[in-house]
Amino acid sequence: MPLITYQTLHPGLSIDCVIFGFYQKEIKVLVLKLKNFEKWSLPGGFVDQTKDVDDEATNILKRRTGLKNVFLRQFHLFGDVKRNSDAHINALFNSKIIDNDSLIWFKQRFVTVGYYALIPFSPSQIFTPDNLSESCEWRSLKDIPEMILDHKEIIDSAHKTLKKELNYQPIGLNLLPEQFTMSELQAVYETILEKPLDRRNFRRKILNFAMLIPTKKQRVGGAYRSPYLYQFDLDKYHLALQNGLSSGW
Amino acid sequence: MPLITYQTLHPGLSIDCVIFGFYQKEIKVLVLKLKNFEKWSLPGGFVDQTKDVDDEATNILKRRTGLKNVFLRQFHLFGDVKRNSDAHINALFNSKIIDNDSLIWFKQRFVTVGYYALIPFSPSQIFTPDNLSESCEWRSLKDIPEMILDHKEIIDSAHKTLKKELNYQPIGLNLLPEQFTMSELQAVYETILEKPLDRRNFRRKILNFAMLIPTKKQRVGGAYRSPYLYQFDLDKYHLALQNGLSSGW
DNA sequence: ACAAAAGTGTTATTTCTACACCCATGC
DNA sequence: GCATGGGTGTAGAAATAACACTTTTGT
Numbered sequence: 001m002p003l004i005t006y007q008t009l010h011p012g013l014s015i016d017c018v019i020f021g022f023y024q025k026e027i028k029v030l031v032l033k034l035k036n037f038e039k040w041s042l043p044g045g046f047v048d049q050t051k052d053v054d055d056e057a058t059n060i061l062k063r064r065t066g067l068k069n070v071f072l073r074q075f076h077l078f079g080d081v082k083r084n085s086d087a088h089i090n091a092l093f094n095s096k097i098i099d100n101d102s103l104i105w106f107k108q109r110f111v112t113v114g115y116y117a118l119i120p121f122s123p124s125q126i127f128t129p130d131n132l133s134e135s136c137e138w139r140s141l142k143d144i145p146e147m148i149l150d151h152k153e154i155i156d157s158a159h160k161t162l163k164k165e166l167n168y169q170p171i172g173l174n175l176l177p178e179q180f181t182m183s184e185l186q187a188v189y190e191t192i193l194e195k196p197l198d199r200r201n202f203r204r205k206i207l208n209f210a211m212l213i214p215t216k217k218q219r220v221g222g223a224y225r226s227p228y229l230y231q232f233d234l235d236k237y238h239l240a241l242q243n244g245l246s247s248g249w
Numbered sequence: 250m251p252l253i254t255y256q257t258l259h260p261g262l263s264i265d266c267v268i269f270g271f272y273q274k275e276i277k278v279l280v281l282k283l284k285n286f287e288k289w290s291l292p293g294g295f296v297d298q299t300k301d302v303d304d305e306a307t308n309i310l311k312r313r314t315g316l317k318n319v320f321l322r323q324f325h326l327f328g329d330v331k332r333n334s335d336a337h338i339n340a341l342f343n344s345k346i347i348d349n350d351s352l353i354w355f356k357q358r359f360v361t362v363g364y365y366a367l368i369p370f371s372p373s374q375i376f377t378p379d380n381l382s383e384s385c386e387w388r389s390l391k392d393i394p395e396m397i398l399d400h401k402e403i404i405d406s407a408h409k410t411l412k413k414e415l416n417y418q419p420i421g422l423n424l425l426p427e428q429f430t431m432s433e434l435q436a437v438y439e440t441i442l443e444k445p446l447d448r449r450n451f452r453r454k455i456l457n458f459a460m461l462i463p464t465k466k467q468r469v470g471g472a473y474r475s476p477y478l479y480q481f482d483l484d485k486y487h488l489a490l491q492n493g494l495s496s497g498w
Numbered sequence: 499a500c501a502a503a504a505g506t507g508t509t510a511t512t513t514c515t516a517c518a519c520c521c522a523t524g525c
Numbered sequence: 526g527c528a529t530g531g532g533t534g535t536a537g538a539a540a541t542a543a544c545a546c547t548t549t550t551g552t
Contacts, residue, residue, distance in 0.1 A: 011260040013360065049358050053328025077326050077362050079302025109259065109298050113326050167497040193498055201542065224503040225549035248416040249442055473530045474522035
């Protein structure tokens with residue numbers, strides 16, 4: 001039996017997901033390692049003819065990583081001819097990742113739709129990769145392993161999109177624990193933007209968005225002075241996600 | 250001979266272009282009317298397997314409307330299942346727009362990539378529609394005729410994207426003649442944003458972008474006081490297109 | 499005591515918003 | 526002369542950018 005029932009799939013169309021996490025002042029990206037293959041890949045897959053593409057993105061992510069209920073944002077269609085590579089497919093075939101029946105499917109020219117999402121990171125998190133994949137790991141954006149096809153460019157494009165979106169949309173809800181310190185939130189911004197921000201100005205600007213609820217609690221146990229904890233006002237956060245932040249015109 | 254050599258086309262993938270123009274304080278959209286068919290459509294088409302999707306968008310636009318050298322921006326992939334409609338394809342078949350050989354091609358499930366562009370409007374402009382189409386016309390965004398499939402939603406989505414892009418990118422170069430008055434530029438913004446702007450504040454803000462060159466000339470012949478003419482500083486305009494305008498963080 | 503992170507406020511500059519009067523032109 | 530659109534400035538409010546000292550805590 002072939003790996004996939006190709007008859008029901010949308011031909012020449014794939015989906016790739018760039019899943020961002022955040023840990024210790026680094027942006028992490030979720031990548032999969034195929035069995036018997038030296039390169040890594042994004043969690044991706046194909047589109048069932050009977051399902052909406054956006055829904056399939058969610059389904060694929062779940063199938064390949066075990067992640068559920070992730071809100072994915074479509075950001076670009078990658079449609080260059082040269083993104084396909086016969087050499088790559090042959091290598092997959094030689095590594096027995098693709099069987100004979102599947103070869104004709106994989107040798108098609110593919111275009112792929114990129115989706116990205118931000119999810120909570122936990123270093124001990126266990127993913128349940130599909131049985132094609134040997135492992136599913138977080139890797140630092142600065143330290144992405146060798147990726148198949150144009151997956152590195154897809155990651156870079158997603159990061160660029162995210163940087164831009166930061167100007168219109170709130171961020172952090174999915175990247176941080178429920179309660180977090182101002183410094184932690186600032187670190188998220190600094191990391192994504194790849195530049196340092198002034199502590200006092202950051203605090204003022206973020207608080208002006210009126211999306212944060214200061215709790216009177218403080219982070220216990222850490223070294224040095226205990227910082228205050230904040231949490232998001234979920235209503236206002238989601239409202240801002242929909243309407244965007246102050247925009248200009 | 251079938252209309253298209255389907256063997257060389259990427260299956261299940263189409264492109265639709267939303268071409269915006271601007272005239273008399275209205276946003277115009279370029280739409281095509283098929284022969285023997287009561288509904289209108291966006292200029293769109295299929296993707297050759299051997300060509301980049303982005304390039305094919307330009308090619309398709311030229312083929313269907315005669316427009317050359319238009320810079321198209323990809324903005325969304327429309328991939329819902331329900332956007333396809335057997336009834337629609339049957340209607341096209343009954344109207345002899347699709348022949349027997351083509352039917353199997355058109356009955357596929359399609360996803361479509363949306364592109365948009367802003368081009369100069371001239372009321373007397375002659376388009377050279379392909380021979381499937383009866384005419385190619387500018388229609389007001391407020392007065393879009395009945396469109397096939399989800400083309401109306403594609404137009405609305407493009408407009409929404411454009412509104413958002415206005416905060417990051419300069420606009421007007423392709424929509425206005427080489428020299429234009431401040432009021433004309435303001436009208437472009439007001440029309441796209443669908444809201445009035447203060448004349449003096451608009452002027453100040455736009456001039457702060459440092460993309461406009463004031464000519465000392467004035468528009469001749471018009472009624473009432475003669476306005477000054479401006480033109481874009483092309484270098485700075487294109488720089489701003491690439492880098493975006495002031496963004497926030 | 500000291501090293502490291504956290505809390506906090508002011509000032510100067512820039513940007514934003516709201517608003518009104520006079521000018522040029524064609525009729 | 527009048528209707529219409531075009532040109533221009535200011536004052537108050539808000540946002541931004543730059544900047545330093547004190548407090549808490551663990552070692």
